[in-house]
Amino acid sequence: MGNGVVRVATRAPTELPTPKTASSSSHTTASDTRSDAQRSNSPPIPVIKTDGYNNKFDPERLSLEDILGEPGSSTALYIKKKMAGRGAFGEAFIVENNPVAPVAKRRGRIGAESLAVNGTERVGDCQSRQFVAKVLNLTCMSDHDRQYAQTEIMCLANADHFAIVRYYEHFYIDDEFQTIVIITEFADKGDLYRNLHHMPSDRFPTEREAGVLFVQLLLGLDHVHRRRMIHRDIKTANIFLTSRGFLKLGDFGFSKQYDTSVSNPIAVTFLGTSYYLSPEMLKGQRYGKKADIWAAGIVLCELLGKRRPFEAHSPAKLKELVLSGDMWLPPTQKSGESNNSAANTDGKASPPCISLEMREFLEYILQLDPDRRPSASQLLKTPLMQHYLHLFKKQVYDMIAADDEVERNYISNPVDCIGDRRRYNLTAKERVLVMRGIVEGENLIMSETEKQIESGIPGHMEGVVFKGTLDGRWKERYLTLADGYLTVTLAKEKCASNCNTRSKRMPLDTIKSVSSMKIFYSPEANSVEKVDCNKKFVFVLSTVHSQSILFATKTEEERDRWLTALMFTLDMG
Structure with missing residues (x-):
C-alpha cells in the first residue's frame, strides 16, 4: 500500500x-x-x-x-x-x-x-x-x-x-x-499560515497567485475524497509550500478512511480547528467531504485577504457568526478604481480588491447548506478554476522545459558540469506526479461537464464557443447557461485587462430572441483568432437593448444543442 x-x-x-x-x-x-x-x-x-x-x-x-x-x-x-x-x-x-x-x-x-x-x-x-x-x-x-x-x-x-x-x-x-x-x-517554504502572516502588512498575494495555489489544493482534495477519505483539519497551518510554487496538503492525523462512499454525511466526531469548522460540524451534525470544502473556502479567503471570513473572541460568538452567514470577504473592484490596497482607520492596510468572479466563487463555496455546497470536482469545473489550472499547467511546462535544457547541458558538456551541477526544478518522479495530477484534473473537468449535460438538466448548457466582434473577428470564449444567466468567460489562457473580471453575466430576461443564422466570412478580414472560420455554425441573440450578439460553434450539432437549451430556458419552444 x-x-x-x-x-x-x-x-x-x-x-x-x-x-x-x-x-x-x-x-x-x-x-x-x-x-x-x-x-x-x-x-x-x-x-x-x-x-x-x-x-x-x-x-x-x-x-x-x-x-x-x-x-x-x-x-x-x-x-x-x-x-x-x-x-x-x-x-x-x-x-x-x-x-x-x-x-x-x-x-x-x-x-x-x-x-x-x-x-x-x-x-x-x-x-x-x-x-x-x-x-x-x-x-x-x-x-x-x-x-x-x-x-x-x-x-x-x-x-x-x-x-x-x-x-x-x-x-x-x-x-x-x-x-x-x-x-x-520536505516543503522548503514552510506552512501557508507563516508565509501569509510573515508578509509585510501591506503585502498581499495577488488573485492570480491565490488562484494558482488554490487549484492545486482542489486537485489534492479531490484525490483524497476519491479515496474515501476526509481530511477534517484543513487550515493554512496544515498546507505547505515549496520554493517552486507547489502546494502540499499535510497533517492527516485527524483524517479518516471509510469503506463506504464519502458522498453522504458519515462522521460526527468534533475535530479540526474552530475557525475552519463547517456549519454542520458546529451544529454537531453528521458531516462528510463537504466539511473539507468549507475549510478550503476559509483558506482561499485567507489567501486573498490575510483574514478569515468569520472571526470572533469566543467559540459561542464564532458559531453565531457562521450560522448567521455574516461573513467578511475581500471587497470587489469597481469600474475605474485602482486595485491598490489602502489603509484602514486603524492604520492597517486593506486587502486589494478582488474580481467579481472570485467573490462569487467564494460565496459559492461558503454555503451554509452542505447539500448545496459544491464538491472539489464541481469547483474544478468552474471557468475560474479551469483558468487557473491552465496557468498552473503552463508554469509546470516552463519548469520542464528548463529541466530539459539542464539535462542537455549535462549530456553535451559533462566535464564543464563537474562540481557545478544545477538542480532540476522537478525530479523525474515529481514530474510524473505533477503531470498525472494535471491530466487527472483535466479529465475530471471533462467528465463532470459531460455528466451534467447528459443528465438532461433543463436549462443547463456550457462549453467552448466563439464570440463575434464588430470587425469580423472571432474570439474563443467559454459560455455557461445556468441559474437564470448566460455567462461569457474568457478562454482559459486569457487574463482580464486592468484586473477586470474574466466573466460577464447576462440575465436571461434581457434576451428577447435566439436563432441560427448564416454568416459569410471574408478572407481579407483581420481575424487574429480565427479557427476554421468558414466552418463555424452561428447563432445570434437579440437583447431588449437592441443588441445582437453572435456566437459560433465548430459543429452544427453543438450549435443545435445551444439553440435547444436557450429556447427551452427562454420558454420559446
Whole structure:
C-alpha cells in the first residue's frame, strides 16, 4: 500500500503498539482490547515486509543513530541538517539522504525518484535530497495520540499525488517499539499560515497567485475524497509550500478512511480547528467531504485577504457568526478604481480588491447548506478554476522545459558540469506526479461537464464557443447557461485587462430572441483568432437593448444543442 517502506527493529506489528506499563500484560496489544467496530475505523499502519521490490529481508536491529546521524556519518540512512520543531511527543528534523550508507540498496523507493519513466537514470538527478523525519515517543502518547500518528501514516501512504505531502517510509526503534520515525516530503517554504502572516502588512498575494495555489489544493482534495477519505483539519497551518510554487496538503492525523462512499454525511466526531469548522460540524451534525470544502473556502479567503471570513473572541460568538452567514470577504473592484490596497482607520492596510468572479466563487463555496455546497470536482469545473489550472499547467511546462535544457547541458558538456551541477526544478518522479495530477484534473473537468449535460438538466448548457466582434473577428470564449444567466468567460489562457473580471453575466430576461443564422466570412478580414472560420455554425441573440450578439460553434450539432437549451430556458419552444 502506498509508496513507502516500513523497517522494523525486530518485528513488524500491524498496529501502533500500546507501550507496556506496570499493570499491562506482555501478551496484550491494542488490537486485543478493541472491538471489531473500533478496529474497522482504525486502519493499521501499512506494513510492507519487503524492501519495496518484493525482495524479502530479515528484520534487523536499528537504533535511532542507524537512521538519523550527525554530519559525517557513514552508517546512518539520513543525515540531520537541523531541527524543524519539538513537541510533547517528540521532535522533527530536516534530514538529507546519505548516499554512502551501507544499507542504501534497501532505499529503493527513494532511489526510484531519480529514475525517469522509462527506468533510466536522468543525468544529474542523483543529488542529495531533503526530507522531514518525525521522531515520536509512543510511551508518552495516549491511545488517541497513537491513533493520530497511525492515521497520518495510513492516509499519507494511501495517497500518491503531487499536492499531498509524500510519505516515504517509517521505522520502529528499540525492542519494545517505544519510538517510531516517519520520513516524509520536505516543503522548503514552510506552512501557508507563516508565509501569509510573515508578509509585510501591506503585502498581499495577488488573485492570480491565490488562484494558482488554490487549484492545486482542489486537485489534492479531490484525490483524497476519491479515496474515501476526509481530511477534517484543513487550515493554512496544515498546507505547505515549496520554493517552486507547489502546494502540499499535510497533517492527516485527524483524517479518516471509510469503506463506504464519502458522498453522504458519515462522521460526527468534533475535530479540526474552530475557525475552519463547517456549519454542520458546529451544529454537531453528521458531516462528510463537504466539511473539507468549507475549510478550503476559509483558506482561499485567507489567501486573498490575510483574514478569515468569520472571526470572533469566543467559540459561542464564532458559531453565531457562521450560522448567521455574516461573513467578511475581500471587497470587489469597481469600474475605474485602482486595485491598490489602502489603509484602514486603524492604520492597517486593506486587502486589494478582488474580481467579481472570485467573490462569487467564494460565496459559492461558503454555503451554509452542505447539500448545496459544491464538491472539489464541481469547483474544478468552474471557468475560474479551469483558468487557473491552465496557468498552473503552463508554469509546470516552463519548469520542464528548463529541466530539459539542464539535462542537455549535462549530456553535451559533462566535464564543464563537474562540481557545478544545477538542480532540476522537478525530479523525474515529481514530474510524473505533477503531470498525472494535471491530466487527472483535466479529465475530471471533462467528465463532470459531460455528466451534467447528459443528465438532461433543463436549462443547463456550457462549453467552448466563439464570440463575434464588430470587425469580423472571432474570439474563443467559454459560455455557461445556468441559474437564470448566460455567462461569457474568457478562454482559459486569457487574463482580464486592468484586473477586470474574466466573466460577464447576462440575465436571461434581457434576451428577447435566439436563432441560427448564416454568416459569410471574408478572407481579407483581420481575424487574429480565427479557427476554421468558414466552418463555424452561428447563432445570434437579440437583447431588449437592441443588441445582437453572435456566437459560433465548430459543429452544427453543438450549435443545435445551444439553440435547444436557450429556447427551452427562454420558454420559446
